Amino acid sequence: MINGPVQHIASQQNAKVKEWAALLEKKQRDRTGRFILEGVHLIQEALKSGAPVETVVYDAERGLPAELEPLLRSEDGYPCTLVEASAAVMSKCTGTDTPPPVFGIVIKAEADTAQLYGPAALVVVLDGLRDPGNVGTIIRSADAVGASAVVIGRGSVDLYNPKTVRSTMGSLFHLPVIEADLMKLLPEGRERGIRLVGTSLQAEQSCFSYDWNGPTWLLLGNESNGLSAEVSALVDGSVLIPMRGQAESLNVAMAATVLLHEAMRQRHYR
The missing domain is CATH 3.40.1280.10 (SPOUT methyltransferase, trefoil knot domain)
Structure with missing residues (x-):
């Protein structure tokens, strides 16, 4: 099992949800230095590469994708905030017609x-x-x-x-x-x-x-x-x-x- 607390968010009116949804707009991405990452594969690649993944949000009905569990498992708990969200929240915060089972909030990398x-x-x-x-x-x-x-x-x-x-x-x-x-x-x-x-x-x-x-x-x-x-x-x-x-x-x-x-x-x- 993965250690650590899981937050639960069901309402689209939640302040965090509004912050995440705003990242669909460039001005908010520029202001906060963060962006949205949609789908299991992209989050896998981000975690494997050591990218600064701040939050992982997954569909409560579908559960945390099994592919991500090994990357999130540690003795000290989750390496990032983990949130279980309603389908309505998943839909509000992603830019596709069919919401993915998971999305992440990632801090922009500094230019190398x-x-x-x-x-x-x-x-x-x-x-x-x-x-x-x-x-x-x-x-x-x-x-x-x-x-x-x-x-x-x-x-x-x-x-x-x-x-x-x-x-x-x-x-x-x-x-x-x-x-x-x-x-x-x-x-x-x-x-x-x-x-x-x-x-x-x-x-x-x-x-x-x-x-x-x-x-x-x-x-x-x-x-x-x-x-x-x-x-x-x-x-x-x-x-x-x-x-x-x-x-x-x-x-x-x-x-x-x-x-x-x-x-x-x-x-x-x-």
């Missing part, structure tokens, strides 16, 4: 910029991406190839938007994901020897002939308009993903996956 630099740095930089699914998928792809970090520039979708968090499938907790002002960060990267590489349908060099070894930041732009003019002016070079069929272009998340896997191939599977 150390991984952005170094002789083997491979970083994905997002400039103005607005689709949560695209951002989440790119974070998963970066995680899959062992990239150093992902940087989300101002003007992109909020990293802690519940849709973005869900679409990362837990990769959010596997590598640094940093929100930054690109007009400050990119010049600093260049000064420290980082190559800034963009993508362009007009590029003359294929992503397969480009040398991805050495410290590299891959810059990806808005789904409709690509990189902003300000960011494009800082790019050291651009690459093209060759296509033999009739598609005009690839979705930005698909393109990121192709490019990242080519970088991994060159670095580790030559």
Whole structure:
């Protein structure tokens, strides 16, 4: 058995419930430095990675998911506050049509910029991406190839938007994901020897002939308009993903996956 007290909350009018539900809005996430994590898998990944999970709330009718019990078991009790809640509370605090059996309240991690630099740095930089699914998928792809970090520039979708968090499938907790002002960060990267590489349908060099070894930041732009003019002016070079069929272009998340896997191939599977 797991040691420690369990709180019970049934009313949607409970003050804690109102605080949690408010985290569905960006301004409240920014103000409190906290965000909501929905579902068993995401909470598993957060707990395994040592993320600062403050509270775990589960559906009283369905009970605490068995997958989470080993991660919550300790001689000293729960590592976080545990709350048993009504279905109405679960519905109020989550952003999906069908409420998950469990959600968590997590403290935002402080930005760790150390991984952005170094002789083997491979970083994905997002400039103005607005689709949560695209951002989440790119974070998963970066995680899959062992990239150093992902940087989300101002003007992109909020990293802690519940849709973005869900679409990362837990990769959010596997590598640094940093929100930054690109007009400050990119010049600093260049000064420290980082190559800034963009993508362009007009590029003359294929992503397969480009040398991805050495410290590299891959810059990806808005789904409709690509990189902003300000960011494009800082790019050291651009690459093209060759296509033999009739598609005009690839979705930005698909393109990121192709490019990242080519970088991994060159670095580790030559």
